[in-house]
Amino acid sequence: MLRYFLKRLLMLIPVLLGVSLFVFLVLHLLTPDPALVVLGQHATAEQAEALRESLGLNDPLYVQFGRFLWDLLHGDFGRSLMTHAPVLEEILARFPATVELALAAIIIATVVGVTVGVISAVKQYSIFDYLSMIGALLGVSMPIFWLGLMMIIVFSLTLHLLPVNGRIDIGMEPAHITGLYVVDSILTGNWESLKSALKHLVMPATALASYSTAIIARMTRSTMLEVIRQDYIRTARAKGLKEKVVIYKHALRNALIPVVTVIGLQLGVLMGGAVLTETVFSWPGIGSRMVDAILASDYPLVQGTVIFTATVFVVVNLIVDLLYAWLDPRIKYS
Amino acid sequence: MSDVLLKVDNLKTHFFLDEGVVPAVDGVSFHLNRGETLAVVGESGSGKSITSLSIMRLIPSPPGRIVGGSIYFNGQDLLKLPEKEMRRIRGNKISMIFQEPMTSLNPVYRVGDQIAEALINHQGVNKKEAMEKAVEMLRLTGIPSPEKRAYEFPHQMSGGMRQRVMIAMALSCRPELLIADEPTTALDVTIQAQILELMQELQEKFGTAIIMITHDLAVVAEMADRAAVMYCGKVVEEATVEELFEKPLHPYTRGLLASIPRVEEEVDKLYMIEGTVPNLMHLPAGCAFAPRCPEAESRCHRARPELVEVSPGRKVSCWLVEGGAG
Ligand SMILES: Nc1ncnc2c1ncn2[C@@H]1O[C@H](COP(=O)(O)OP(=O)(O)OP(=O)(O)O)[C@@H](O)[C@H]1O
Ligand SMILES: [Mg+2]
Numbered sequence: 001m002l003r004y005f006l007k008r009l010l011m012l013i014p015v016l017l018g019v020s021l022f023v024f025l026v027l028h029l030l031t032p033d034p035a036l037v038v039l040g041q042h043a044t045a046e047q048a049e050a051l052r053e054s055l056g057l058n059d060p061l062y063v064q065f066g067r068f069l070w071d072l073l074h075g076d077f078g079r080s081l082m083t084h085a086p087v088l089e090e091i092l093a094r095f096p097a098t099v100e101l102a103l104a105a106i107i108i109a110t111v112v113g114v115t116v117g118v119i120s121a122v123k124q125y126s127i128f129d130y131l132s133m134i135g136a137l138l139g140v141s142m143p144i145f146w147l148g149l150m151m152i153i154v155f156s157l158t159l160h161l162l163p164v165n166g167r168i169d170i171g172m173e174p175a176h177i178t179g180l181y182v183v184d185s186i187l188t189g190n191w192e193s194l195k196s197a198l199k200h201l202v203m204p205a206t207a208l209a210s211y212s213t214a215i216i217a218r219m220t221r222s223t224m225l226e227v228i229r230q231d232y233i234r235t236a237r238a239k240g241l242k243e244k245v246v247i248y249k250h251a252l253r254n255a256l257i258p259v260v261t262v263i264g265l266q267l268g269v270l271m272g273g274a275v276l277t278e279t280v281f282s283w284p285g286i287g288s289r290m291v292d293a294i295l296a297s298d299y300p301l302v303q304g305t306v307i308f309t310a311t312v313f314v315v316v317n318l319i320v321d322l323l324y325a326w327l328d329p330r331i332k333y334s
Numbered sequence: 335m336s337d338v339l340l341k342v343d344n345l346k347t348h349f350f351l352d353e354g355v356v357p358a359v360d361g362v363s364f365h366l367n368r369g370e371t372l373a374v375v376g377e378s379g380s381g382k383s384i385t386s387l388s389i390m391r392l393i394p395s396p397p398g399r400i401v402g403g404s405i406y407f408n409g410q411d412l413l414k415l416p417e418k419e420m421r422r423i424r425g426n427k428i429s430m431i432f433q434e435p436m437t438s439l440n441p442v443y444r445v446g447d448q449i450a451e452a453l454i455n456h457q458g459v460n461k462k463e464a465m466e467k468a469v470e471m472l473r474l475t476g477i478p479s480p481e482k483r484a485y486e487f488p489h490q491m492s493g494g495m496r497q498r499v500m501i502a503m504a505l506s507c508r509p510e511l512l513i514a515d516e517p518t519t520a521l522d523v524t525i526q527a528q529i530l531e532l533m534q535e536l537q538e539k540f541g542t543a544i545i546m547i548t549h550d551l552a553v554v555a556e557m558a559d560r561a562a563v564m565y566c567g568k569v570v571e572e573a574t575v576e577e578l579f580e581k582p583l584h585p586y587t588r589g590l591l592a593s594i595p596r597v598e599e600e601v602d603k604l605y606m607i608e609g610t611v612p613n614l615m616h617l618p619a620g621c622a623f624a625p626r627c628p629e630a631e632s633r634c635h636r637a638r639p640e641l642v643e644v645s646p647g648r649k650v651s652c653w654l655v656e657g658g659a660g
Contacts, residue, residue, distance in 0.1 A: 231438045
């Protein structure tokens with residue numbers, strides 16, 4: 001198990017190297033001259049040249065990439081061209097917001113998706129089954145920004161139930177422990193903050209969860225349908241177990257094995273910053289930050305964000321793979 | 335208490351498909367005495383498994399449904415019991431083992447836990463006691479170092495081992511009736527013999543009655559006291575094993591017996607019953623076996639014979655048997 005884990009960790013190196021190279025090349029070949037971004041349109045040629053020289057932009061590409069990698073290994077992602085703060089700091093400041101939104105969305109998606117999937121499978125061809133599968137079809141095909149805007153129009157602008165944007169009412173932030181407002185509010189027993197944080201969280205999390213919920217519900221339904229036809233389910237019934245035990249203990253545990261992969265992939269994607277959702281709801285996570293950075297041609301920040309996101313994605317997937325060992329004893333890690 | 339443990343009477347289990355109704359079991363009757371072994375034989379598709387699943391009331395529904403008849407177990411009609419009481423019987427008073435040991439155990443739980451589950455469910459013992467009993471059951475089935483094996487997963491065991499686990503699970507609550515649906519078909523010949531021997535040994539120990547479903551007549555001769563021969567969802571002959579082998583009455587039974595390979599006779603070609611099992615949705619008007627029967631007469635094609643008792647304990651449904659079909 002440990003060996004497998006180390007092996008998987010080692011395998012992350014080429015993946016992340018590839019991502020770094022790709023991002024580096026794309027940004028260097030396709031973006032406008034950063035010197036002009038920093039100095040503005042009206043800089044003289046000499047000023048621009050001096051800045052380029054000082055940023056090392058006149059060196060051959062491989063030298064620049066080597067330097068970039070070397071810095072990365074030291075945790076140095078460069079400095080934002082907009083704020084001049086270190087890129088990693090910028091990202092880490094925004095990351096808790098993204099994590100909070102992603103976790104909330106994946107919890108909603110898992111609970112709703114698995115429940116709906118199980119009921120649909122157990123009551124195959126029932127009205128519930130038809131309605132929920134139509135719902136799932138909508139879930140995968142509905143554009144998130146449209147759904148988000150509709151929610152804002154209905155719940156914020158018309159019914160005045162929920163705030164339009166942000167993570168929490170100004171001045172309500174709980175003491176910083178994890179950076180997740182909901183968690184920190186609970187840990188410090190600050191119920192006013194918790195209420196405010198949840199009110200801000202519910203719409204973006206639901207909007208963001210819609211796609212994953214639909215995917216998870218479909219996947220759960222199809223694997224459940226397959227599992228409940230298996231011989232060992234008949235064995236469980238022949239033991240005289242209650243139908244609930246047969247479904248939730250014997251069938252669901254087996255059906256969940258493939259579903260966990262899907263949940264893991266979805267979580268990885270969501271953790272990388274839900275660009276559309278964060279933008280629609282002005283959620284201060286790394287997704288909306290990245291949009292700002294792209295618009296401002298802040299290439300160190302874009303570069304840093306992409307690499308950071310990719311790292312999060314592969315690490316989440318590694319954790320999910322390890323979860324397998326617990327779920328499926330047949331998988332041998334070696 | 336009477337000697338009769340189980341009495342199945344005119345059982346009908348049909349499958350309602352889009353293309354029509356499949357009468358998989360269509361008027362099956364037989365009985366089983368305490369502690370005895372009844373073999374149920376017949377070609378593939380004759381309704382043996384559906385009969386046994388009907389007794390357990392585990393017919394997949396939809397599309398299947400028990401549409402008629404009665405199943406008296408200890409004098410109580412199982413078909414009239416509420417589901418909750420039926421659950422108390424399953425795995426406790428009546429157990430079942432299946433043909434496919436490779437897939438009949440849940441791959442994600444340890445075998446000991448799967449056996450213990452039945453004990454916890456029916457005997458109200460705690461987890462620890464149940465696990466001890468599970469290990470004890472595994473020991474009885476002859477699995478070496480059962481205290482270790484109990485903590486293994488099914489994929490770590492061979493087919494024969496898994497079938498022993500299934501037997502341990504089925505017998506853990508000391509059921510009065512064990513239904514074994516072709517328990518050895520999927521196993522190697524040598525393992526087959528061991529499993530059958532084990533079943534006989536445990537039957538003697540616990541006094542369990544067994545319904546042994548098989549299409550292997552050698553197994554019938556080896557294991558059973560009596561036999562019921564099924565064809566197209568009906569019992570066509572019921573007799574003690576001696577009678578059945580010495581003097582089979584139904585032409586179908588004779589066909590089955592003739593198709594057993596015999597060691598002493600060098601035959602070039604094994605006898606086979608001509609033709610194939612008819613489609614259950616379009617059964618002939620007369621005896622279902624008539625189209626394949628070498629002895630069929632015109633009345634066999636016109637009307638269906640009833641299953642009647644021709645001598646004490648001996649039943650057959652054939653127009654050609656003296657007194658049969660009355
Ligand atoms: N789920 C089902 N849907 C429709 N028809 C079914 C279903 N299960 C069984 N049947 C029908 O019932 C008939 C009897 O099946 P059954 O499994 O009892 O046969 P069997 O005697 O056990 O055969 P085998 O020796 O192959 O196990 C089959 O011919 C099949 O057409
Ligand atoms: Mg069968």
